[in-house]
Each structure stands twice: as structure tokens, then as C-alpha cells.
Amino acid sequence: CEGCTDITCVSTQQVLSQDVAKNVKTAYDRVKARGMSACLFGSSGTCCRNCNMGPCQIIDGVDDMLGICGATxxxxxxxxxxxxxxxxxxxxxxxxxxxxxxxxxxxxxxxxxxxxxxxxxxxxxxxxxxxxxxxxxxxxxxxxxxxxxxxxxxxxxxxxxxxxxxxxxxxxxxxxxxxxxxxxxxxxxxxxxxxxxxxxxxxxxxxxxxxxxxxxxxxxxxxxxxxxxxxxxGTPVPRRAIVDLGVLKLDQVNITVHGHEPLLAEALCIAAQDPEMLELAKKQGAKGINLAGVCCTGNEILMRRGIPVAGGFVQQEIVLATGAVEAMVVDVQCVMQSVAEVAKNFHTDIITTNYRAKMPGGIHIQFEEHEALNSAKQILTHAIKNFKKRGKCFIPKETKMDVVVGFSHETINTMLGGRFRASYRPLNDNIINGRIRGVAAIVGCDNFKLADDTHETIVRELLKNNILVLATGCAATSLGKAGLLNPEAARFCGDSLREVCETVGMPPVLHMGSCVDNSRILIAATEMVRQGGLGDDISDLPAIGTAPLWMSEKAVAIGQYFVASGAQVVFQNLPISGAKNFNKYLTEGLMGEVGAHWNIASEPLEIARIMIEKIEAKRDALGI
Ligand code: BF8
Ligand code: SF4
Known part of the structure; x- marks a missing residue:
């Protein structure tokens, strides 16, 4: 089937090969079962169902095909x-x-x-x-x-x-x-x-x-x-943490927090330290309460509290397939309906907490911000009481990776400039003298359509070419699993970037947070412009973004605000191929208006090549 890829993630492979997961059906199975490519008209962007004269499928250039209303x-x-x-x-x-x-x-x-x-x-x-x-x-x-x-x-x-x-x-x-x-x-x-x-x-x-x-x-x-x-x-500061499925614990109540809004996750973190909750966990035979994040909520509490992340978007089912999770607490966005089905194989409860987002098979416990601690305790109590019901489980203990996270734009400022001279000046100087060729943002989702190691492949190529990488969202989680979010990863860089990273003691890939935190990248880029020497707008910077495995509509909104802010972006595909003129406008024409446009490339190394070329072209234009 088109787009169906083999699983390359080691922890996922390990869990799915166990007896305990034998009845679990995942998105990988559904990609295979689909047995044909995704909808042609959807993929090329030319299917319209905006009114009831349609739906209309339009093939550009075929017999002057138009929608019933005449839409091209x-x-x-x-x-x-x-x-x-x-x-x-x-x-x-x-x-x-x-x-x-x-x-x-x-x-x-x-x-x-x-x-x-x-x-x-x-x-x-x-x-x-x-x-x-x-x-x-x-x-x-x-x-x-x-x-x-x-x-x-x-x-x-x-x-x-x-x-x-x-x-x-x-x-x-x-x-x-x-x-x-x-x-x-x-x-x-x-x-x-x-x-x-x-x-x-x-x-x-x-x-x-x-x-x-x-x-x-x-x-x-x-x-x-x-x-x-x-x-x-609290504004994130650098801290050590761990990521991947090995963060789950055999002897503790495992509660995974999945979704996006950190109000809930923060309340759960506070409630999990409450002696009353710990006492209850012990009564059930557990040694403690282990919170672990999934997706962007995971990134929020990872950045601010060092709470481990169990997995990104494509691992949400796999986390449950371990059989070791008492409850998955979810709020909004990127929660697949299938988690409730996977959970049916185990003692696990899916607890929905936001009135906007319920699912069949889930238990709803509304999180009330005005009584956050009580809500959080109610949710935790439910999860803790499940511990005794845990059956056979498998945690891939070896698969966990050390990461250093917490690079808010303020942290980058002080890390590079020092506490007394916090500034992006040293970053700009290193870009001007060529030790760092430029900056690349790797953001967005994982997607079952492409190999799990796509982010890693792109980033290794960028690092070799002395390009500093900023990461957010599930892309950051996957780079963490690949061992690229710790200072030791400097060894994968070209000589000059390695020297900079080793001098500062920083990883060559800076984890800047969740998907909403892409706004930090806008601020960091603007700050680089303000420091001088790299032009007078974001569109002059040797910088580029990519969301190679984009899945969510949010990633397209992010791509468009990067472009409209003057930053080039590269995506693996966009549903625009069936519309010749519009396609050309997005991938070329926008340049004349906002100083940046979309780029499309399907292969990871091709994406990296485009990013490197665009960065070098900006350097040439700046004369550096
Ligand atoms: O906002 S990166 S899969 S979790 S959409 Fe979703 Fe994509 Fe992950 Fe977070 Ni962002
Ligand atoms: Fe309706 Fe026009 Fe869309 Fe067809 S193309 S569904 S007629 S709006």
C-alpha cells in the first residue's frame, strides 16, 4: 500500500512483538488494511463538498472540468x-x-x-x-x-x-x-x-x-x-530528563497524560505529590505514582518539570499496548479514537477530562480549573485503584534515552550570552563567522505514512552541515528518542558546530517545547534580527523550518504563519497538487509578497538538501 512503512522504532517493535500485545490493533495495521492509496481527490486538494450541489471532484485541465458552481x-x-x-x-x-x-x-x-x-x-x-x-x-x-x-x-x-x-x-x-x-x-x-x-x-x-x-x-x-x-x-530552563517507553515503571502506578492544555497536566503533577495520593497508591501495592507524558502535554511538563515523556503521537497506542498503564488521561487534540479500543485489552482506563472531547469507551471526569486540585485527585484516585487489576505487562526497560530540554528563547539568550550579558549576539557572531551555517526548526507531528526515523535522518544531515536545530512537538520527542537532544550528540555535528556546542555544553538540537511553543521560534528569530548583522527581517535570516511528518491541521497553520512571517518551510506533501496555479503560487509566488514560500519534497534527504541550500542562499545574499 502507498505510504505504508515498516516500523523502525525499536521500543514500538519490542512491545508489538510481545504476547501481551497480540490482540492489539494499531494504526500500522490499519494503514496496511486500507490496501490502497489515500483518496486521490483529497490528496490533490480538488474535492469540494462546500455545498449540496456537489460534492464535486475537479481534475485540473480535463475537459475544462469545473464544479457545478463553476469553481476551478x-x-x-x-x-x-x-x-x-x-x-x-x-x-x-x-x-x-x-x-x-x-x-x-x-x-x-x-x-x-x-x-x-x-x-x-x-x-x-x-x-x-x-x-x-x-x-x-x-x-x-x-x-x-x-x-x-x-x-x-x-x-x-x-x-x-x-x-x-x-x-x-x-x-x-x-x-x-x-x-x-x-x-x-x-x-x-x-x-x-x-x-x-x-x-x-x-x-x-x-x-x-x-x-x-x-x-x-x-x-x-x-x-x-x-x-x-x-x-x-515558570519559563523553562535546561534540565535533564528521559524519554521513550522505558520510562514506564513496573512497580508504580503509571498514568500517562496525553493532549495539549497544561492546566490539567500541571494539576496532576501537583496532586501526584500529595501524601494522600501516595498513601492510596501504597495501599494498592504500588511503590509510587509515575506520571509520563504523551504528545504535546508531555512536552509541556517535560520542559518545565522534567516529567518523562513516554512517546509521541504515533506511540499513543503502543504506550497502552504495554499493559502497564493504569490510566491514560486525555484532554484535547491528537488523541486517536483507537486508544479506547486498545485499552479494552487491558485494565487501562481512558479518562477524558474536557467537555469538548469525549470518546466511546472513555470514562469522563470533567477537569474543573476552579477546583483543579480536587479534579486532579479524583482522576488520580480512579487511576490508582486500577493498579491492582494490572495483568501481564511488558515494559521495554532498555529503551529510554537521556535528554536535555527546556530551551525557551530566554534560556538560549542566557546560555549563549551569559547571565550578565544575555544576548543573541554570540549566536549571530557564530553565524556570521560561519561556525554555525544557519538555524533549522524541525517541528510538528509523527505520521504513519513515513518512516519513524525521518526526523532523525533529516537532522543528522543538518548537523553534519553545521546547522543548529530547534525542535518542538512530536518531532522533538522523536529526536530525543534518537539520542539527539543531549550534549553528547555534538559528536554528530560538523567540526565547527561541534566546537560551539562543546564550548557552551549544549545539545545541537534545542528542544523548545510543544506545538504552541513554535511562537518561541518567532521570538527567537526576531531577536536574531534585532541583534544585527543578519539583515533586517526574518526573511533575511539563514533559517528555515520543516514539519516533515505533518499530520494535524495545526501544522499547516504553523507552516503558514512561518511563511507569512518570512521564514521558508519544507513539507513532505500538501494537498494542492491538482491545482496548477495555486500550487505554483504557494511554492513560488508567495515569495514576492511575504519573502518566503512553501517547499515540497518527499524524501528526508531531499528535505535536508533543500534546507541546506536555502540557508546557504541566504548567507550568500547577506554576503557572509
Ligand atoms: O500540537 S506535533 S501530533 S501532539 S499536532 Fe499533535 Fe502534531 Fe504531535 Fe501536539 Ni503538534
Ligand atoms: Fe458546491 Fe461549487 Fe463546491 Fe461543487 S465546487 S460542492 S458546486 S461549492
Missing amino acids: ADTVAARNFARTVAAGSAAHTDHAREMVKGFIEAAKGEGLHQIKDVDKLKKLAADFGIVTEEREVKDIALELGEKALAEFGKQDDAPLSMLKRATPKRQALWQKLGIAPRGIDREVVEMMHRTHMGVDQEYHNLMLQASRTALSDGWGASMLSTELTDIMF
């Missing part, structure tokens, strides 16, 4: 693409809204959480025009929370507050193109309206709104979420 392949593919951006942005937006609401509770002193990073609070407050001198922290925080919440429903046409963090040149360009986002929710609504039957039928115009929508995610929702999460739970 370009219009249909652009509308579909724009809706993908809107859906991805909506996911980040709803997540961010919950974080803002949690932040307001923290500011009022009503929730479980406090304001931990006062410096960061004041910096963000300044972006919102909030006076901070001679004011109580909680007053500043409350005003910030309310102003942040108002950004979602803002109806005037002024740009979002955080856009002023971008370079002056980029802000001016957004204004000129009319794509500076105004209200976070509004851009998604307008995108959905403009892709309704009979509204915007010009792909270029549709893409202007797609950019505005994506920017409302990157420089709005995601950035707000990252910043407020840091202020509440």
Missing part, C-alpha cells in the same frame, strides 16, 4: 487549504483561551496556580500598554488577563497587541498587504465565511486571509498561550 481546481484547493489553516488556528485558539481563563483565576488567587515569572509578566504587560510601576503583581496580572481575553473577541480593526513584537519591516509589510490580524476568533470566522459557497473565489485573495488567520495563531493565540503558561508555571 485552484479555487477549490485554495478554499480547502485555507480551511485547514482555519481549523489548525482554531485548535490553538481554543487552547489559548483556556490558558487565559486559567491565568485570570491565578491572577485572582482563586486557582491552584500562581504567578511565577514576574519579569515575564511585566514584559508582556508592556506589550499590552499596561502600567507596571508601583503596582501589585496580582493587579498587573489581572489587567493583563482581561486584556488578553479581549484579544479573542476584538472587533475593531487595530492589529493584535503582540504583533508589535515583530520587526518594524514585517509589521509594515503586514499592514501594506492588509493581513495584520485584528481579532483572534474573528480571523477564523472570516476565513470560514470566505470559503463558504459563492464568496471568495480568487486563490490569491483567499490566501491573504489564510495568512491573516495563521498570523492570528502564531503571533496571537499560540504566543499568548506560551507566554501566559510560562508566567504561571
Whole structure:
């Protein structure tokens, strides 16, 4: 079958080959069972079901094929693409809204959480025009929370507050193109309206709104979420941790936290240390409570607390197939419905916690932020009581890897510049003198369509070519499993990058967090521009991004906000191949407008080659 790959991940292979997992059906089986390629019209982007005269399949150039309404392949593919951006942005937006609401509770002193990073609070407050001198922290925080919440429903046409963090040149360009986002929710609504039957039928115009929508995610929702999460739970600093299935423990209650919003995960971390919970675990015969993350929630608590990550997106079923998990606690996004089916083979419960996201076979325990500790304890109690029911299980103990994580953009600043001279200057200097050729961001998902080691293959090639790598999301987890997130991985670099990493004592791949934390990359890139010597906008930097194994609509929103911010991106595929003009516009034409475009390459080494070439071309243009 097309796209069906053999499993290359060692821990996954080990679990699936055990007797204990013999009845487990996974996505790998379903890829095989599909027995044919994915839907042709879906893949090429030219299937429209936006009204009931259709659905219409349109083959570009065949007998002037059009939709019943006259829509061309370009219009249909652009509308579909724009809706993908809107859906991805909506996911980040709803997540961010919950974080803002949690932040307001923290500011009022009503929730479980406090304001931990006062410096960061004041910096963000300044972006919102909030006076901070001679004011109580909680007053500043409350005003910030309310102003942040108002950004979602803002109806005037002024740009979002955080856009002023971008370079002056980029802000001016957004204004000129009319794509500076105004209200976070509004851009998604307008995108959905403009892709309704009979509204915007010009792909270029549709893409202007797609950019505005994506920017409302990157420089709005995601950035707000990252910043407020840091202020509440602490800005990540480098710390050692472990990843992969071997983090599960035979003699402890294993609870995996899967999804995205860190309010729940943080509450569970706090509740798991409660003596009452530990006592209960011991009563059930367990030595303790072992929390382990899956997907982006995993990255959030890995970055801030050093809680181990059991696996990324493609391992969510495999984590359960060990038979060693008492409960998988999930909230929103990237949770496959199949986890409930896999769990049926074991004593494991799938506990859904968000009213937005329930599933057949799951047990729903609503997480209430205003009584977070009680909710978390209720969830933990349920999981702990399952421990006694655990049957045969298999944990691949050998498969765990040391990682160093926690590279917020502030950490990179101090790590490179020192505590007294925190600055991106040394990074810029090393790029200008050529020790570091450039910076590559590897972000996004895993996907059953391509080999599990795709991220690793790309990154090894980049490191050999002295390119520093930033990673987030499930890509970061897979690089951690491959041993690339620790300082010892400097040995895989070319000589000059290795020297820099060894001098600083840093890994050559810097884990910057979850998918919403891609906003950290926007800030880091802007900071590099500000330091001088590398041009006057993100589009001048020798930097590029990729989400080679993208799966989720969020990855497309992220790709589009990178492009609209001036950063090139390379994806393994996009559903646009059936629309000649639109395809050319995304992969070439956007350059003339925003200084960056999408690139498509199917093979990992081809992706790496494009990234290296683009970085070298930027160096040439800068004359360095
Ligand atoms: O936001 S990387 S599979 S978990 S979408 Fe999902 Fe992709 Fe993982 Fe997180 Ni991001
Ligand atoms: Fe077909 Fe046009 Fe309706 Fe789409 S909007 S389903 S192309 S008639």
C-alpha cells in the first residue's frame, strides 16, 4: 500500500512483538488494511463538498472540468487549504483561551496556580500598554488577563497587541498587504465565511486571509498561550530528563497524560505529590505514582518539570499496548479514537477530562480549573485503584534515552550570552563567522505514512552541515528518542558546530517545547534580527523550518504563519497538487509578497538538501 512503512522504532517493535500485545490493533495495521492509496481527490486538494450541489471532484485541465458552481481546481484547493489553516488556528485558539481563563483565576488567587515569572509578566504587560510601576503583581496580572481575553473577541480593526513584537519591516509589510490580524476568533470566522459557497473565489485573495488567520495563531493565540503558561508555571530552563517507553515503571502506578492544555497536566503533577495520593497508591501495592507524558502535554511538563515523556503521537497506542498503564488521561487534540479500543485489552482506563472531547469507551471526569486540585485527585484516585487489576505487562526497560530540554528563547539568550550579558549576539557572531551555517526548526507531528526515523535522518544531515536545530512537538520527542537532544550528540555535528556546542555544553538540537511553543521560534528569530548583522527581517535570516511528518491541521497553520512571517518551510506533501496555479503560487509566488514560500519534497534527504541550500542562499545574499 502507498505510504505504508515498516516500523523502525525499536521500543514500538519490542512491545508489538510481545504476547501481551497480540490482540492489539494499531494504526500500522490499519494503514496496511486500507490496501490502497489515500483518496486521490483529497490528496490533490480538488474535492469540494462546500455545498449540496456537489460534492464535486475537479481534475485540473480535463475537459475544462469545473464544479457545478463553476469553481476551478485552484479555487477549490485554495478554499480547502485555507480551511485547514482555519481549523489548525482554531485548535490553538481554543487552547489559548483556556490558558487565559486559567491565568485570570491565578491572577485572582482563586486557582491552584500562581504567578511565577514576574519579569515575564511585566514584559508582556508592556506589550499590552499596561502600567507596571508601583503596582501589585496580582493587579498587573489581572489587567493583563482581561486584556488578553479581549484579544479573542476584538472587533475593531487595530492589529493584535503582540504583533508589535515583530520587526518594524514585517509589521509594515503586514499592514501594506492588509493581513495584520485584528481579532483572534474573528480571523477564523472570516476565513470560514470566505470559503463558504459563492464568496471568495480568487486563490490569491483567499490566501491573504489564510495568512491573516495563521498570523492570528502564531503571533496571537499560540504566543499568548506560551507566554501566559510560562508566567504561571515558570519559563523553562535546561534540565535533564528521559524519554521513550522505558520510562514506564513496573512497580508504580503509571498514568500517562496525553493532549495539549497544561492546566490539567500541571494539576496532576501537583496532586501526584500529595501524601494522600501516595498513601492510596501504597495501599494498592504500588511503590509510587509515575506520571509520563504523551504528545504535546508531555512536552509541556517535560520542559518545565522534567516529567518523562513516554512517546509521541504515533506511540499513543503502543504506550497502552504495554499493559502497564493504569490510566491514560486525555484532554484535547491528537488523541486517536483507537486508544479506547486498545485499552479494552487491558485494565487501562481512558479518562477524558474536557467537555469538548469525549470518546466511546472513555470514562469522563470533567477537569474543573476552579477546583483543579480536587479534579486532579479524583482522576488520580480512579487511576490508582486500577493498579491492582494490572495483568501481564511488558515494559521495554532498555529503551529510554537521556535528554536535555527546556530551551525557551530566554534560556538560549542566557546560555549563549551569559547571565550578565544575555544576548543573541554570540549566536549571530557564530553565524556570521560561519561556525554555525544557519538555524533549522524541525517541528510538528509523527505520521504513519513515513518512516519513524525521518526526523532523525533529516537532522543528522543538518548537523553534519553545521546547522543548529530547534525542535518542538512530536518531532522533538522523536529526536530525543534518537539520542539527539543531549550534549553528547555534538559528536554528530560538523567540526565547527561541534566546537560551539562543546564550548557552551549544549545539545545541537534545542528542544523548545510543544506545538504552541513554535511562537518561541518567532521570538527567537526576531531577536536574531534585532541583534544585527543578519539583515533586517526574518526573511533575511539563514533559517528555515520543516514539519516533515505533518499530520494535524495545526501544522499547516504553523507552516503558514512561518511563511507569512518570512521564514521558508519544507513539507513532505500538501494537498494542492491538482491545482496548477495555486500550487505554483504557494511554492513560488508567495515569495514576492511575504519573502518566503512553501517547499515540497518527499524524501528526508531531499528535505535536508533543500534546507541546506536555502540557508546557504541566504548567507550568500547577506554576503557572509
Ligand atoms: O500540537 S506535533 S501530533 S501532539 S499536532 Fe499533535 Fe502534531 Fe504531535 Fe501536539 Ni503538534
Ligand atoms: Fe461543487 Fe461549487 Fe458546491 Fe463546491 S461549492 S460542492 S465546487 S458546486
